[in-house]
Amino acid sequence: MTAKATVIPMPPQILLPVEGEEALFPVRRVYCVGRNYAAHAVEMGHDPAREKPFFFQKNPDNLLPPGLGMPYPPLTEDLHHEVEAVVALRAGGADIPLEEALNCVYGYAVGIDFTRRDLQAEAKQEGKPWAAAKAFEGSAPISAIVPAARIGHPEHGAIWLKVNDRKKQQGDMNQMIWKVPEIIAELSKLFVLAPGDVIMTGTPSGVGPVQRGDHVDCGIDGIATLSVTIV
Numbered sequence: 001m002t003a004k005a006t007v008i009p010m011p012p013q014i015l016l017p018v019e020g021e022e023a024l025f026p027v028r029r030v031y032c033v034g035r036n037y038a039a040h041a042v043e044m045g046h047d048p049a050r051e052k053p054f055f056f057q058k059n060p061d062n063l064l065p066p067g068l069g070m071p072y073p074p075l076t077e078d079l080h081h082e083v084e085a086v087v088a089l090r091a092g093g094a095d096i097p098l099e100e101a102l103n104c105v106y107g108y109a110v111g112i113d114f115t116r117r118d119l120q121a122e123a124k125q126e127g128k129p130w131a132a133a134k135a136f137e138g139s140a141p142i143s144a145i146v147p148a149a150r151i152g153h154p155e156h157g158a159i160w161l162k163v164n165d166r167k168k169q170q171g172d173m174n175q176m177i178w179k180v181p182e183i184i185a186e187l188s189k190l191f192v193l194a195p196g197d198v199i200m201t202g203t204p205s206g207v208g209p210v211q212r213g214d215h216v217d218c219g220i221d222g223i224a225t226l227s228v229t230i231v
């Protein structure tokens, strides 16, 4: 049987580098968790009480592999950085039990959930979706994925971000309101998860604006670091 012809060229499969491997990680979907660190919920004007986690999405081709400049997006004057731990899945399913959730994880990375904060504020005010604020070109710079087979499943580790060498965000993965297994279990109640899904797990406090030409460094101790220039 020959492969089906396509009426337009086949769009590229998004592939991410994996630390220490020649083989790449193919991305299926990108989920993001909102307000998952109490101090960040407070700085955004919300009560950090442990409400149900909520989710939004970016597109697989919004992921910006390491080494590329991040294009400053149009129609914003308030582009904000949000450094986040990223989870890459090797398995999925629906209604994944909490105690099986970590078996679904292939590895971890550090990423930035760049946000057009002015468009997000407008959307919140008008009860509109966040897509324009979150899911734009190059909006999610991400490090190589580090296999859990090498580093295990980190529950703590400093998570930090600097702009032009000035520390802006500083937290610890252990401050996450919803931990990685809980995020996977909750997400799998809403969606059928699958290999290739990537989850951005929320940002600690200290989010703020970047400008063209800024150099952003971030990392999670024990996982990875990432550098990106805004172009």
Ligand code: MN
Pocket: 032, 033, 034, 082, 084, 113, 202, 203
């Ligand atoms: Mn975020």
